[in-house]
Each structure stands twice: as structure tokens, then as C-alpha cells.
Amino acid sequence: MAVDLRARLGHVELPNPIMTASGCAGAGRELAQFMDVSKIGAIVTKSVMVGPRSGRPTPRMAETPSGMLNSIGLQGPGIDAFLQRDLPWLLSRGARAVVSIAGGSVSEYADLASRLSDAAGITAIEVNISCPNVEHRGQVFACAPDSSAAVVEAVRSRARYDIPVFAKLSPDVTDIVSIARACVSAGADGLSMINTLLGMVIDTDTMKPHLAGQTGGLSGPAIRPVAVRCIWQVREALPGVPIIGMGGVRTGRDALELILAGASMVAVGTTIFHDPAACARILRELEEELADRGIDRLADVVGLAHQAHAMTGRALSPNARVRRS
Amino acid sequence: MTQSEIDAQAGPVQVRGTVLTVRRVDAYYAMTLVAPAIAARFKPGQFITLAVGGPDSSMLLSRAFCIHDVRPDHGGTVEFVFAVHGRGTQWLAERRSRDVLDVTGPLGKAFPLPRDPVNCLLVGGGYGSAPLFSLAAKLRERRCEVDFLLGAGSGDRVFGALTARRTGRTATVTTEDGSLGSRGLVTDMLDQVIHDGRTDVIYACGPMPMLRQITLLARRYDIPVQVAVEEAMACGVGVCMTCVLPVIGSDGITRMSRSCVDGPVFRGESVRWDDVGTIPFDAFGAPGWEPRSRRASQLQNGQGSSADPKGGKPGRGRSEGERPGAGGGKHGHGG
Numbered sequence: 001m002a003v004d005l006r007a008r009l010g011h012v013e014l015p016n017p018i019m020t021a022s023g024c025a026g027a028g029r030e031l032a033q034f035m036d037v038s039k040i041g042a043i044v045t046k047s048v049m050v051g052p053r054s055g056r057p058t059p060r061m062a063e064t065p066s067g068m069l070n071s072i073g074l075q076g077p078g079i080d081a082f083l084q085r086d087l088p089w090l091l092s093r094g095a096r097a098v099v100s101i102a103g104g105s106v107s108e109y110a111d112l113a114s115r116l117s118d119a120a121g122i123t124a125i126e127v128n129i130s131c132p133n134v135e136h137r138g139q140v141f142a143c144a145p146d147s148s149a150a151v152v153e154a155v156r157s158r159a160r161y162d163i164p165v166f167a168k169l170s171p172d173v174t175d176i177v178s179i180a181r182a183c184v185s186a187g188a189d190g191l192s193m194i195n196t197l198l199g200m201v202i203d204t205d206t207m208k209p210h211l212a213g214q215t216g217g218l219s220g221p222a223i224r225p226v227a228v229r230c231i232w233q234v235r236e237a238l239p240g241v242p243i244i245g246m247g248g249v250r251t252g253r254d255a256l257e258l259i260l261a262g263a264s265m266v267a268v269g270t271t272i273f274h275d276p277a278a279c280a281r282i283l284r285e286l287e288e289e290l291a292d293r294g295i296d297r298l299a300d301v302v303g304l305a306h307q308a309h310a311m312t313g314r315a316l317s318p319n320a321r322v323r324r325s
Numbered sequence: 326m327t328q329s330e331i332d333a334q335a336g337p338v339q340v341r342g343t344v345l346t347v348r349r350v351d352a353y354y355a356m357t358l359v360a361p362a363i364a365a366r367f368k369p370g371q372f373i374t375l376a377v378g379g380p381d382s383s384m385l386l387s388r389a390f391c392i393h394d395v396r397p398d399h400g401g402t403v404e405f406v407f408a409v410h411g412r413g414t415q416w417l418a419e420r421r422s423r424d425v426l427d428v429t430g431p432l433g434k435a436f437p438l439p440r441d442p443v444n445c446l447l448v449g450g451g452y453g454s455a456p457l458f459s460l461a462a463k464l465r466e467r468r469c470e471v472d473f474l475l476g477a478g479s480g481d482r483v484f485g486a487l488t489a490r491r492t493g494r495t496a497t498v499t500t501e502d503g504s505l506g507s508r509g510l511v512t513d514m515l516d517q518v519i520h521d522g523r524t525d526v527i528y529a530c531g532p533m534p535m536l537r538q539i540t541l542l543a544r545r546y547d548i549p550v551q552v553a554v555e556e557a558m559a560c561g562v563g564v565c566m567t568c569v570l571p572v573i574g575s576d577g578i579t580r581m582s583r584s585c586v587d588g589p590v591f592r593g594e595s596v597r598w599d600d601v602g603t604i605p606f607d608a609f610g611a612p613g614w615e616p617r618s619r620r621a622s623q624l625q626n627g628q629g630s631s632a633d634p635k636g637g638k639p640g641r642g643r644s645e646g647e648r649p650g651a652g653g654g655k656h657g658h659g660g
Contacts, residue, residue: 023566024564024565025564026563026564030562030563030564030586031562031564033336033337033338033562034337034338034339034429034562046566051610051614052609052610052614053610054580054581054604054608054609054610054611054612054614055566055569055581055604055610056604057602057603057604058556058557058567058568058569058570058601058602059557059567059602060566060567060569061386061557061559061565061567063384063385063386063559065383066383066385067385068385068386068559070559070565070567072565072566072567075566075569075581075610076610077610078610212602220385221383221385270385271385272560272564273385273386273387273559273560273564273565274374274376274377274385274386274387274427274560275339275376275427276339276429276560276562276564277339
């Protein structure tokens with residue numbers, strides 16, 4: 001059975017819901033050696049900043065149980081190089097480019113949005129307001145509704161009207177729904193969640209923090225329940241807002257879990273580090289998971305877990321698995 | 326031929342590799358995988374990454390290993406050498422024939438080869454010597470003379486001493502405890518070996534402090550050095566940005582270069598050894614970094630000197646003695 005996997009990113013339609021998570025796929029070029037970047041829903045780029053940036057000292061990474069900490073510090077060449085080199089490459093390969101942007105001030109975000117709007121071919125902008133690595137006077141935009149809204153509003157006002165703007169939320173907040181509401185009120189077309197959780201590892205041999213940056217962002221399957229909870233809560237409060245779900249997705253089954261919680265699209269991150277073709281594999285697996293359950297349209301299961309007795313009604317008959325074979 | 330077909334032929338592949346053998350070699354393990362597509366593309370100095378722990382593994386990061394050798398049997402096999410450092414490498418050591426592993430490679434830049442038949446010195450620390458033997462074979466094909474200088478903490482940690490003796494013009498071994506060869510570090514013998522062998526070019530792989538010392542000594546003699554560095558990696562394919570080190574480009578600008586795709590082989594003198602583990606203040610994109618023209622105009626406006634609040638932490642380097650996994654040859658992290 002062919003499953004209709006089309007997904008909507010705001011008003012933009014994607015052939016399927018699987019994307020790369022920002023910061024885990026560069027600008028797609030490296031992964032193109034292992035999979036066809038045009039076959040997945042979109043490539044979400046590593047966060048682009050106004051200028052080049054060297055990032056943080058090493059060690060930048062620590063493996064943790066079912067997860068990892070990273071403290072990269074947004075190393076990248078800046079928007080000029082991105083527009084000159086990376087974006088044209090992505091477009092030449094037929095990939096849909098969702099560009100993640102990060103800045104140290106509201107005006108930097110606004111500048112990036114207008115620079116991207118001048119370039120042709122961008123599918124959407126994801127606003128990284130929640131990267132815990134950025135030292136912005138000790139504060140992160142995503143931690144307060146007003147600062148989150150200020151960034152989103154600036155980006156929305158400067159981005160071309162037909163480019164959807166997604167705000168990427170941090171789970172390290174007291175009430176993610178209030179941040180989500182603030183972003184949507186400020187004009188966000190959708191929400192991406194979750195970014196990494198701030199964590200730390202201390203090396204018991206050296207008796208010092210393992211990461212040079214001391215703290216880092218925790219990602220991987222260890223945080224998947226947190227992602228499911230955040231998506232669930234926001235979907236419950238704002239059922240009409242599209243969500244890109246991410247956080248520890250390793251299999252098609254994991255992707256389906258986030259979709260059932262309310263994500264219309266799913267991004268794959270840390271898993272790429274041990275499986276560079278993970279996005280293509282998870283897309284295949286997701287289609288199988290849906291077909292196994294007798295579901296022929298992805299859109300039918302987005303947020304389905306919110307409906308009481310979801311599995312007893314509808315087309316999900318106990319014979320679904322048999323029917324497939 | 327489309328662009329993607331060209332890329333596919335030149336670049337690395339991700340395959341299911343079947344374990345042929347896992348065997349103890351003194352203090353190390355050597356694993357041979359059947360992986361014809363990787364064997365066919367391999368050049369000395371390149372490495373592979375492996376997913377460890379199976380599909381539900383709690384260990385998410387790839388383990389990276391220099392390729393020791395490739396052979397044509399079974400369609401093409403790839404051999405690599407590793408030490409058990411942690412749970413990931415322990416899991417690898419417990420694999421048996423016919424187990425199937427998710428393997429990606431060959432990755433990274435290979436050792437460049439000299440055009441002329443010259444005298445080559447190959448220096449290995451610990452199992453950092455593993456990639457040097459396939460390099461030696463390539464060098465001999467070009468009628469180069471090959472001298473080996475291998476060292477480790479103890480005799481059982483010198484990898485390939487016998488092969489070096491058999492295949493090299495000379496083979497010098499050092500151990501810190503004196504259990505094999507002469508007592509000391511490889512760098513203690515470097516002067517003499519360079520003199521005796523009239524070395525024209527040095528290739529080295531091993532712990533970072535060793536590579537640094539070799540580069541310093543070689544500079545004294547004006548001998549070019551190619552080093553394969555060891556930095557902790559998460560992905561090995563260029564996306565995670567964890568394995569960076571400060572490298573001076575041909576344009577004179579220092580960049581935080583990825584050792585997985587820009588390396589692992591670098592010209593020794595291009596690596597800023599004393600700044601490894603830090604972001605040098607003049608590195609491309611470092612806090613406060615500006616293109617020269619812009620910096621000049623900002624200084625005039627009195628903005629250039631303020632500390633950048635969003636930047637990284639320059640100068641927070643760690644001493645090299647602290648670096649994990651200083652056994653040589655392995656580009657993975659601690660386990």
C-alpha cells in the first residue's frame with residue numbers, strides 16, 4: 001500500500017515529513033554522499049549567522065547514555081558564504097532548503113531574514129532562538145516569552161511573506177506553552193521543538209568538566225520523552241499550529257511517536273552521526289509503520305494521540321496488519 | 326554521467342560489513358571486515374567509522390579507526406586495529422565471524438605521495454603505526470626507501486614491529502619501559518634516524534604530543550612532515566564539527582578545520598600545535614575576529630576593542646597531557 005506522506009510546512013507542501021535537524025547535517029553536502037538529499041522532505045541547515053564564527057574550543061562533545069552533549073558554539077562561515085556556496089548547491093540538487101538562523105541580537109536575526117528573503121529558493125526559515133551554547137549576556141532568547149517574541153517578530157517582518165517562519169523552542173523553560181504562544185502571536189507560522197537540553201559531564205579522572213565549554217546541549221534518544229511531552233503540550237494548547245518535531249528520533253517508529261503527539265514533520269539529528277543515511281532509512285521505516293497500521297495518509301495521524309480512544313475507532317482495524325500481507 | 330554518480334564513485338560509502346576475523350595482536354585487536362566497496366576506494370591514511378552496540382545501542386557516536394590494510398580476498402576486505410578503551414571498543418572486541426557491522430568509509434584525506442623516489446621515514450606511536458604499512462607499500466611502488474621508527478609505552482604496545490623489520494630498509498623501535506628496542510620516546514631517536522636514513526620526507530601517526538615534537542624537529546632540518554592527527558570525532562563525515570583543530574590554510578588564515586574531512590592528514594607545519602584545544606584569537610571567525618579592512622574601520626570608531634559577548638572562550642586550552650585516547654591511530658573518542 002502506498003502511503004500519502006505529504007506534509008505541510010505552513011502553506012508549503014513537502015513530499016514527506018522527514019528532515020535533517022539543524023546542526024546535524026551541515027548544509028547537506030556531506031550527507032549527499034550517502035543519500036539523495038532531494039528525496040527527504042527538507043534539509044534544515046546548520047544555523048547560519050551574520051559573520052563567520054570559529055565556535056568553541058575542543059573537546060566539544062561527550063557521549064552520554066543514549067545521548068551526547070555538544071558544545072560547538074555555532075561554528076560556521078556566515079551568511080555570505082552560505083548564500084554563495086551552500087544554498088546554490090542545495091538547490092542544484094533539488095533539495096528543499098529550510099535555513100536555520102542564529103544571532104546575538106534581534107537586529108542580527110532581522111538582517112539574516114532579509115538577506116535570505118533576497119535569495120531565491122528558500123523553503124522556510126527556522127529561527128534558532130534556543131541554542132543553549134550561545135552566550136548572550138548569560139541569557140538565551142528562548143527562555144522568556146518576550147525575548148522569543150521579539151526575535152520572531154523581527155524575522156517575520158523582514159522575511160518575504162511567502163517564506164514560512166518556524167521558531168525553534170528550547171525545552172529548558174518552565175512553561176513551553178507560554179513561549180510557544182508568544183512566538184505564534186509574534187507571527188511564527190510554526191514551531192520546531194525541541195532543541196537540546198543543557199547538560200554537563202565531569203571527567204572523574206581529570207576531575208574537571210569534560211567539555212571545554214563546560215556545559216553542552218544534550219541530544220539523542222535520551223531526550224525523546226521530553227520532546228514528546230513538549231510537542232504534546234503545545235499541540236494541546238495550539239492545535240492549529242504546525243510543528244516540526246525533533247528529539248532522539250532513531251527509527252520510523254520514533255518518528256511516528258512524535259507525529260502522534262502532534263508533529264506534522266519530523267527532523268532527525270544525532271542519529272545521523274552513526275548513520276549518515278538515517279533520514280532516508282527513517283522515511284522508509286515510517287512509511288512501513290503507517291502501512292502496517294492500515295494508515296494511508298500521514299496527515300490523518302498527526303496529533304492523533306490527543307483524540308480519546310484513538311486506536312479503537314477509525315480505520316485502524318485489528319486486521320490492518322493482515323490486510324497488508 | 327551525472328554529478329551524483331561521479332560523487333558516488335569518488336566518495337565514501339556506507340555498507341553492511343561482515344566480520345571475517347577478530348584477533349588479538351599483543352595489546353590490541355585487529356578486525357577484518359568484508360567490505361569490497363570500501364576496499365576498492367581505499368588510499369593509505371584514510372579511516373572508517375563504525376556504529377557500535379547494535380540497533381538499540383545506547384552508544385550513539387561513530388567509532389573511527391584508521392584502515393590498516395585492504396586485501397582482495399572475499400571480494401575486498403578492510404582491516405583495522407583498535408585498543409579496548411571503553412564500552413564501544415569492548416563491544417567491538419566481542420564481535421565474531423559473520424557478525425554484520427554498519428561501516429562507513431573510506432573517509433578523510435589520504436597521505437600525499439612524493440613524485441620522486443625519495444627517502445621516507447614513517448613514524449608511529451602505539452597503534453598509530455597501523456596505517457603506515459599500506460603507505461609503505463605504496464611508497465615502495467614508487468621506488469622510495471622506507472625507514473620505520475615505531476614506539477610505545479611497552480613492547481606489547483608497539484604495533485607492527487616485525488612487519489616493519491621485514492619490509493622497511495631499517496626499523497627502529499623505542500619503548501618507554503625499555504622492553505623492546507631502546508628505552509625512550511620515538512622523538513628521542515628521531516635525530517639519529519633522520520641522519521642515518523638521509524630522510525627527505527616524514528610521515529607520522531600517533532598521539533598529538535608526538536606529532537607536535539616531530540613537526541618541530543623536522544622543521545629544524547627543513548623536512549616536510551605529513552601527520553595523521555587524532556581528534557575526538559562524533560560522526561567522521563564532516564557534519565558534527567566536534568573534531569576541529571586550528572590549521573593554517575594556504576592563504577595564511579587559521580581556520581578551525583575538521584580533522585575528519587580536511588584531515589586526518591595535514592602538513593605538520595600547518596597545524597598550530599600549541600593552540601590545539603583552543604580557539605586562537607586570530608582564527609577565522611574567532612570572537613572579535615573581523616576581516617582586516619572592517620577591523621581597521623571599526624577601530625577608528627572605537628568599537629574594535631570591546632570583548633565580544635557572544636563568542637567562544639579563547640585560550641581555554643588544556644595541556645596536551647590531558648588529551649584522551651593518546652594511544653595513537655584511533656580517531657574515535659574514549660570508548
